[in-house]
Structures are given as structure tokens and as C-alpha cells.
Amino acid sequence: MNNNLLVILGSQFGDEGKGKFVDLLSKDFDYIVRYQGGDNAGHTIQFENKTFKLRLIPSGIFDKTNKVVIANGVVLNPETLIEEIKYLNENQVSTENLFVSDKCHIIFDYHIEMDKLLEEIKKHEKVGTTNKGIGPCYSDKVARFGVRVCDLFDLERLTKKIELSLEIKNVLFEKYNKKTFDVNEVAKKYYELGQQIKPYVLNTVALLNHAHSKNQRILFEGAQGIMLDIDYGTYPYVTSSNVVGLLSSGTGISINKFQNILGVVKAYSTRVGEGPFVSEIEDVELASQIREKGHEYGTVTKRPRRIGWLDLFLLKYVIDVSGINQIAITLIDVLSCLKSIKICVGYKKNDKLLTYMPSNIEELKLCEPVFEELEGWGIEVSDITRYEELPVNLKKYLNYIETFLNAKVKYVSVGPDRKQTIIKD
Numbered sequence: 001m002n003n004n005l006l007v008i009l010g011s012q013f014g015d016e017g018k019g020k021f022v023d024l025l026s027k028d029f030d031y032i033v034r035y036q037g038g039d040n041a042g043h044t045i046q047f048e049n050k051t052f053k054l055r056l057i058p059s060g061i062f063d064k065t066n067k068v069v070i071a072n073g074v075v076l077n078p079e080t081l082i083e084e085i086k087y088l089n090e091n092q093v094s095t096e097n098l099f100v101s102d103k104c105h106i107i108f109d110y111h112i113e114m115d116k117l118l119e120e121i122k123k124h125e126k127v128g129t130t131n132k133g134i135g136p137c138y139s140d141k142v143a144r145f146g147v148r149v150c151d152l153f154d155l156e157r158l159t160k161k162i163e164l165s166l167e168i169k170n171v172l173f174e175k176y177n178k179k180t181f182d183v184n185e186v187a188k189k190y191y192e193l194g195q196q197i198k199p200y201v202l203n204t205v206a207l208l209n210h211a212h213s214k215n216q217r218i219l220f221e222g223a224q225g226i227m228l229d230i231d232y233g234t235y236p237y238v239t240s241s242n243v244v245g246l247l248s249s250g251t252g253i254s255i256n257k258f259q260n261i262l263g264v265v266k267a268y269s270t271r272v273g274e275g276p277f278v279s280e281i282e283d284v285e286l287a288s289q290i291r292e293k294g295h296e297y298g299t300v301t302k303r304p305r306r307i308g309w310l311d312l313f314l315l316k317y318v319i320d321v322s323g324i325n326q327i328a329i330t331l332i333d334v335l336s337c338l339k340s341i342k343i344c345v346g347y348k349k350n351d352k353l354l355t356y357m358p359s360n361i362e363e364l365k366l367c368e369p370v371f372e373e374l375e376g377w378g379i380e381v382s383d384i385t386r387y388e389e390l391p392v393n394l395k396k397y398l399n400y401i402e403t404f405l406n407a408k409v410k411y412v413s414v415g416p417d418r419k420q421t422i423i424k425d
Helices: 018-028 078-090 109-125 134-143 155-175 183-200 204-213 284-294 312-322 332-337 361-365 392-405
Strands: 005-010 031-034 043-047 050-054 067-070 098-101 218-221 261-266 269-271 306-308 326-330 340-349 368-375 408-413 421-423
Touching: 005 018, 018 043, 018 218, 018 261, 018 408, 031 204, 067 204, 078 183, 098 183, 098 204, 109 134, 109 155, 109 183, 155 183, 204 218, 261 312, 284 306, 284 332, 312 340, 312 392, 326 392, 332 408, 340 392, 368 392, 392 408
Parallel strands: 005 218, 005 261, 031 067, 031 218, 067 098, 261 326, 326 408
Antiparallel strands: 043 050, 269 306, 340 368, 408 421
16 A cells, blocks of 8 residues: 555545544645645644634644645635635744645636525525635636636736636626626736735646655645535535545546545534435434534534434445545544434435435435434543543444444544544554
8 A cells, every 4th residue: 555645535524524634644744735625615723722724725734844735626716825824824833835736726706706696596406605616616617717826927818818707707797787897907906816826836746746756745635525526425515526536637646646545534424505414313402412512613604514423324335436445533522422322324215225325316305314323422532542441332333333334443533632533553
């Protein structure tokens, strides 16, 4: 197994605690790479009684020995990037080790307004996006209307590209009585933003391949979760990028080099926004209890997350499509207050057990969960530091997960701090 490359993926609907493990493991790597998504995916890192919340810059920025890369698969809002750089610097965190791909596509103000408009047009069919312009930016990329970081530094070229994009978008904005955009004003604003981020910009494809050729260690950080992947998730209630597929195309590292993949799994399930959620807890009081103890509110949106039981049927599918070969369990401490814990082990439709994850969203909405119930452990575990000291029923819970998924649980997180992590041999 190639131990020089490690991928950390969210295995459910996002918000699994990936940032903690990137932060925890970053000391063992030379490069930390964010390769997809945009500033719609927040991650929270807590250590030494300090809490940091980021949306774009990888969690590895807190280790001065790391080189931190925003790779070409990311869609970049330069205003967010500048805000985060300022936020980190004001908190005595250096950003001298940050590198931004010159191939990243740029999120403009008109993408954000288009995001809002599309949600309005969809009405009751809306996806529940974060209105950060992610989808419209990826749409422009695929339609070949996109503007990349490398285009920001030539005002004439930038103006022409924006003019082409707005020729279509302004027609729609006008039709729906929305504000239209002036080409020259937009170009001037983003040219000036480009000058501010220019010191961080380079060809990260060359940078990463050179690093790999020198046997330097690289950690890749995914955003969102695999069930929000635009191909493998609960389409259309998904994000606008591939969580798995952009590993290679979003970095320039060939796909055959990725062999070591850590899936971060929340000990229960959560979901933000619309979309089917088979293992969702119907008991409002119980769901609220878990939400409050787990602080289950969106890092970016502050929206309350929907709460469900751990879904092993879903995770089995996730492992099949992602190649995850080791697991980190997070927020296990949140379940300490429960006398019994349910685990979803299958889906049924019309009383018939399914052997596959439905592709059709209407079929998925008709699915009912099949639960197994295990005894809770009933004691707080946040101060435990060794696997052997964990309660017997908690170890049974973890063993059940390993056996069902046929994947090794390598890490058990018993609290938000990096020190509250147990390595399971």
C-alpha cells in the first residue's frame, strides 16, 4: 500500500468531523490538499481550548511544517479566501505555506445570485443549497463559460470572459426582475481581488506531481460527504461536484496512486437541507437531545441538522463506490446518554428487502429502515484515552460496525479536541 498518499473522505452526508482528522494527522504529511467543492462546506477544528472555523483553506494550515494546497478541482470565491487569510493571520496563524491552483474556477457574485434564482424557480422542488454559487460555477465550467484564477491577472481577457458569461445570465436576471450585472464593474472588482491572491497562486499540478516524485507525503481532504456526491449521492439533493471522482481530475495526481482511504463516519447520521433520509429519527425529543449534545448546526449556514441513526446499509454502498479501507468513528461521546441505540442494517420497500441502493429518488423516498437495537453504554467516555478502557457495550457497537462493513475501525473520537482520539490497533 502506498503510504505516501492518504485520502480523508466524509462517508455520509457531510459534517462527519473530517477537519479534526486532517488536523490530527497533518503532522505526518508534507502537503495537505483540498481538491473539490467550494466555500459551502465548513469545517471546525478545536485544540488547546481554541476553535477555528474554515470553509476553503484546508485544516492543515495550523501546522507550520505543512504546505497547504487549494487544488484545481475547487471552485474558488476569492473574497472568502481573502477573508480566511485575514482571519487566520489575526489569530497568529501563518498563511505563508498556502498555495492556490491557477486552474481553479472562480465564483462570481453573479453565480451567487443565479444560485438563489434557480432555487426560487424550482419552488417546492428546491434542493436547499447554501446559495454560495457553487452549482452555477461548476455549470459554467462544464459549459466552457468558466473563468479561472489564471484569467484574473489580465484585465482585458477577464473582461471578455465575463462579458460572454453575462450575455446569457443577464437575460435571465432581467426576465425574473433581478438585478443585472455591469461587465466592467465586475471585471474591475475581480481583477483587484486577483491581485490580492496572486502571491499564493501557482501551478499546483506541477507542484504536487513533483512532490510525489520526491516521495513526499500528501494528504487529500474531501469536502461534503459521499452521499452528497453528484453521481453517487441522493441526486438531485446533492452537492455540485464529485467527492470521489475529483481525486485525480481535481489534483492532477493519477488515480492508480490512491490506495489508502480513510472514511470518517459519524456515530449517528445527520443531514442538512432537503432530500431523503431513511434512518431519520422520528422521535422529535430524542432527535433534539442528540442535536443539542452534538452541536448539530451548520458551520456555514447555522441551520439545524436533521438527525438519524447510523446507517450501515448506506455505508456499505459508500465503501463499494469509494474504496474506503479504514474508518474513523466520530462523536461517539454524543450517544453516551442513551439507554439503547438503533443501527439501520437494511432498507425495505413494500415489505421487500432491497439488495441495492436505489438510484431513483422517488424509490428512495418510499424506503423504510430495518433496524437492529443494541444496548447503550450509559457512561461518559470523553476522558478515556485507551481502547481497552472503553465500556463493553461501546466496544460491541464498534465491533458490530466493523463486522457489517468488513472494514477496520482505526480511530475512535471521544470528543472534539485532537487529544480526544483513541487509536484502535
